[in-house]
Amino acid sequence: xxxxxxxxxxxxxxxxxxxxxxxxxxxxxxxxxxxxxxxxxxxxxxxxxxxxxxxxxxxxxxxxxxxxxxxxxxxxxxxxxxxxxxxxxxxxxxxxxxxxxxxxxxxxxxxxxxxxxxxxxxxxxxxxxxxxxxxxxxxxxxxxxxxxxxxxxxxxxxxxxxxxxxxxxxxxxxxxxxxxxxxxxxxxxxxxxxxxxxxxxxxxxxxxxxxxxxxxxxxxxxxxxxxxxxxxxxxxxxxxxxxxxxxxxxxxxxxxxxxxxxxxxxxxxxxx
Amino acid sequence: xxxxxxxxxxxxxxxxxxxxxxxxxxxxxxxxxxxxxxxxxxxxxxxxxxxxxxxxxxxxxxxxxxxxxxxxxxxxxxxxxxxxxxxxxxxxxxxxxxxxxxxxxxxxxxxxxxxxxxxxxxxxxxxxxxxxxxxxxxxxxxxxxxxxxxxxxxxxxxxxxxxxxxxxxxxxxxxxxxxxxxxxxxxxxxxxxxxxxxxxxxxxxxxxxxxxxxxxxxxxxxxxxxxxxxxxxxxxxxxxxxxxxxxxxxxxxxxxxxxxxxxxxxxxxxxxxxxxxxxxxxxxxxxxxxxxxxxxxxxxxxxxxxxxxxxxxxxxxxxxxxxxxxxxxxxxxxxxxx
Numbered sequence: 001x002x003x004x005x006x007x008x009x010x011x012x013x014x015x016x017x018x019x020x021x022x023x024x025x026x027x028x029x030x031x032x033x034x035x036x037x038x039x040x041x042x043x044x045x046x047x048x049x050x051x052x053x054x055x056x057x058x059x060x061x062x063x064x065x066x067x068x069x070x071x072x073x074x075x076x077x078x079x080x081x082x083x084x085x086x087x088x089x090x091x092x093x094x095x096x097x098x099x100x101x102x103x104x105x106x107x108x109x110x111x112x113x114x115x116x117x118x119x120x121x122x123x124x125x126x127x128x129x130x131x132x133x134x135x136x137x138x139x140x141x142x143x144x145x146x147x148x149x150x151x152x153x154x155x156x157x158x159x160x161x162x163x164x165x166x167x168x169x170x171x172x173x174x175x176x177x178x179x180x181x182x183x184x185x186x187x188x189x190x191x192x193x194x195x196x197x198x199x200x201x202x203x204x205x206x207x208x209x210x211x212x213x214x215x216x217x218x219x220x221x222x223x224x225x226x227x228x229x230x231x232x233x234x235x236x237x238x239x240x241x242x243x244x245x246x247x248x249x250x251x252x253x254x255x256x257x258x259x260x261x262x263x264x265x266x267x268x269x270x271x272x
Numbered sequence: 273x274x275x276x277x278x279x280x281x282x283x284x285x286x287x288x289x290x291x292x293x294x295x296x297x298x299x300x301x302x303x304x305x306x307x308x309x310x311x312x313x314x315x316x317x318x319x320x321x322x323x324x325x326x327x328x329x330x331x332x333x334x335x336x337x338x339x340x341x342x343x344x345x346x347x348x349x350x351x352x353x354x355x356x357x358x359x360x361x362x363x364x365x366x367x368x369x370x371x372x373x374x375x376x377x378x379x380x381x382x383x384x385x386x387x388x389x390x391x392x393x394x395x396x397x398x399x400x401x402x403x404x405x406x407x408x409x410x411x412x413x414x415x416x417x418x419x420x421x422x423x424x425x426x427x428x429x430x431x432x433x434x435x436x437x438x439x440x441x442x443x444x445x446x447x448x449x450x451x452x453x454x455x456x457x458x459x460x461x462x463x464x465x466x467x468x469x470x471x472x473x474x475x476x477x478x479x480x481x482x483x484x485x486x487x488x489x490x491x492x493x494x495x496x497x498x499x500x501x502x503x504x505x506x507x508x509x510x511x512x513x514x515x516x517x518x519x520x521x522x523x524x525x526x527x528x529x530x531x532x533x534x535x536x537x538x539x540x541x542x543x544x545x546x547x548x549x550x551x552x553x554x555x556x557x558x559x560x561x562x563x564x565x566x567x568x569x570x571x572x573x574x575x576x577x578x579x580x581x582x583x584x585x586x587x588x589x590x591x592x593x594x595x596x597x598x599x600x601x602x603x604x605x606x607x608x609x610x
Contacts, residue, residue: 034307036596061360061602062390085604087455087488094607114488116529170305170529223307 012243017214019052019191020107020139020160022078026051027208028238029080029193030231031218033059038072040227045074048231053077054109054216056084057099070104080141082109089128096133108133109163110142119169123150127157134158143195146180151188162188163216165196166207170219172199175206185211201230201237208241211249273480274526276473283469283518291514291521298521298550301528310592311531311553311600312585313361314354315395317562318342318381320574322367324434326420328465328498330576331367333434337574341372346567347384353565355388357557357585360601362389363416365576368397368436375403382410390605393456397435398445404452411606414456415449417442418494422474426466446478450486456604457482458533460494463511463519472519476526492531492553495519499537499577513542517549524550536581543581547595556588 017024030050035041045053053073060081061068073079081099086092089112096108110133112125121143127150130142139160144150146164154162164181167173174197175181185192191213198204204215217234224230282290319341322331330337342350354362364381366373378396385392393414394407404415421427424439431437446457459479461471479491497511511519520532534543534551536558543554558581559565561573583591592599 034309036308036598037593038598058604059600059602060605062605067601085455085607090609091607094609098605098607116490117483117487119529172304219304219307223303 012246014242014246017191019141024051024078024214026235027214027242028204028235029054029195029214029216030221031216032056032069032073032222033084033218034222035227036222038067038069041069041222042072042074043228044221044231045077047228048221048235050231050235051077052080052107054080054082054218055104056082057095057102057104058085060102060104062102078107079105080107080109081105082111082143083129084111084113086110086112086129087114088112088122089125089132092125092129093132096129096138100138106137107139108141110140121145121165123147126150127153130154130159131157134160141193146177146184148180148183148187151184155188155190159190161191161193161213163193163195166194166203167197169196171197172220173197174199174203175210178206178210181207181212182210198234201233204234205237205241205244208238209244209248211245214238274473274476274522276469279473279476279522280469282522283472283515291518294518294521294525295549298524299548301524302550302552305529306552307598308596309598309600310547310551311361311603312359312556312588313363313393313553314357314359314555314585315363315365315535315558315560316350316354317365317560317564317576318347319366319369319373319377320562320576321369321372322434323369323371324367324436325432326434326436327430327432328462330574338572339372340562341366341377342381342563342567344380344384346563347381348387349567350563350565351385351388354557358589358601359557359585360389361391361393361603363393363395363414363555365395366397367576368434370397370435373397375399375406378407379410382407382412386411386606390602392606393458395458398442399448401448401451404449404454408453411608413454413604413606414458415446415454416458416460416494417445417449418458418460418462418496419443419475419478420460420462421466422461422471422478423466430465443478446482447486450482450489454489456490456492458492458494458531460496460533462496462498463516464498464509466509468509468511468515468519472522476523479527479530490531491527492533493523493527494533494535495523496535496537499580516542517546520546520550536579537577539580540583544591544595547592547597554588556583557585 026049028050029052030048031054081104083092083095110129112122126142130140134140141161143163151162167176193214194207194212195216221231320331395416531552533553535555560575589599
């Protein structure tokens with residue numbers, strides 16, 4: 001017998017995610033690459049509840065309006081154009097300009113990759129592009145390798161968030177460098193969005209439990225057998241992780257320092 | 273790095289299970305890294321003048337075909353046709369004649385093509401780095417330059433005269449294109465010219481080397497099989513469908529993120545199946561004659577090679593959708609920062 005999944009009820013109210021003065025209730029950003037069917041993309045966006053969606057300018061079919069990917073993204077979603085294909089800061093800046101001129105707005109995910117084998121981001125060029133674009137009034141969400149110095153430089157350059165990778169793009173390996181992402185979560189005051197490498201919902205849950213402000217997923221959803229279903233699974237996992245984080249961090253009295261009756265190491269001080 | 277012995281073991285293993293095992297793994301990796309997407313492109317032949325004598329090619333200098341190159345007006349006519357068909361990635365080709373299609377001609381063609389296509393690649397004679405850079409600055413983002421075979425002896429045997437007979441100059445062309453800033457470089461071997469396993473091994477080494485030294489370039493690989501020209505067969509050894517499929521799968525497994533091209537040299541039936549196995553880029557609605565789309569009547573055409581898959585761009589798009597693939601017409605937009 002088929003039955004609808006029960007909807008968990010929660011009395012918990014969360015603080016909202018704020019990026020560049022804009023408030024989001026969803027902490028799930030969805031990428032739009034690799035989908036086999038654009039209508040499935042629309043269904044996945046809806047199922048994910050994502051309020052921010054990334055699109056590569058290189059894939060926006062400005063010439064063929066009926067196939068233009070922008071037509072498949074709901075109007076109320078914030079469009080985040082990414083600079084996929086940029087090999088240095090100059091190219092990323094150029095792509096951001098083209099995106100703005102094409103009517104894609106001024107939210108840009110800076111992605112500078114000069115390595116087609118591992119697709120790892122070039123942090124140095126990313127900082128340069130972020131500084132230029134932030135200065136020009138773009139809302140910049142830079143994709144980066146989780147390095148504390150780079151994250152600080154990005155904050156200084158005017159980034160709206162910092163987006164460390166969990167593992168290489170499309171690899172689905174999860175959080176391979178979680179300790180270093182944790183350092184960014186602990187030390188950086190602007191939102192940390194874990195991006196790339198999250199292969200299954202539990203990876204996303206783990207990132208959220210650690211205290212990430214949001215996650216971005218693309219390949220895992222786009223290449224699933226049933227993308228809208230997996231989009232919803234990720235959405236639930238992100239909420240689960242967020243609740244677990246909230247529980248861990250709720251203000252509660254610190255446990256009293258109770259004496260250990262056995263005191264194996266210090267007992268001698270008191271034995272007389 | 274896979275050894276030549278391993279490649280031979282895999283290509284020549286008679287077992288059917290080996291083919292299926294390779295295909296399963298290649299299919300999985302392709303879906304993981306590319307999703308169910310196929311990028312479409314089309315060739316546009318600008319000229320069939322050629323000063324090289326390559327025994328297997330319909331354009332070679334000793335072949336008595338009508339030589340001509342498109343004028344600017346004819347280029348617009350051909351390009352406009354392709355653009356209206358829906359093509360946005362155009363591959364402009366010429367025979368290899370440094371005199372008939374010099375750099376200035378290629379730059380002019382590029383300037384015209386920019387009005388029609390967001391992404392332009394060239395498959396022309398190898399050049400110097402400075403020349404590639406001029407083309408990049410003009411708006412060319414990709415270069416296809418196939419070594420054809422890495423076996424020097426066979427190379428000299430089939431490339432009898434002209435600049436193409438210079439093995440080393442051709443071998444260095446991908447590096448010069450990368451140094452000039454090209455973002456997409458296609459390498460390849462012409463299957464049937466020499467021992468397939470040896471050529472594949474050498475091609476892999478070439479790509480490893482290029483990736484190591486020029487990591488920012490997006491690479492793709494082509495495995496054209498020798499096709500008859502006007503019915504005449506030039507193949508030195510036969511590469512059957514099973515071997516071709518194994519080559520594609522093995523390549524995907526060793527280069528998970530590299531593009532794999534498949535042209536209309538292959539039959540519709542094979543192309544329909546190969547979609548699932550590792551190919552990521554396909555030509556569609558192709559004609560391999562100069563002016564073949566709108567200028568030269570079909571019975572007057574001298575193709576570079578005979579086409580097997582005559583389906584139009586819209587038919588390919590419908591087929592891809594039927595098979596749950598997203599046909600990608602735009603996978604790069606020229607940004608002109610050179």
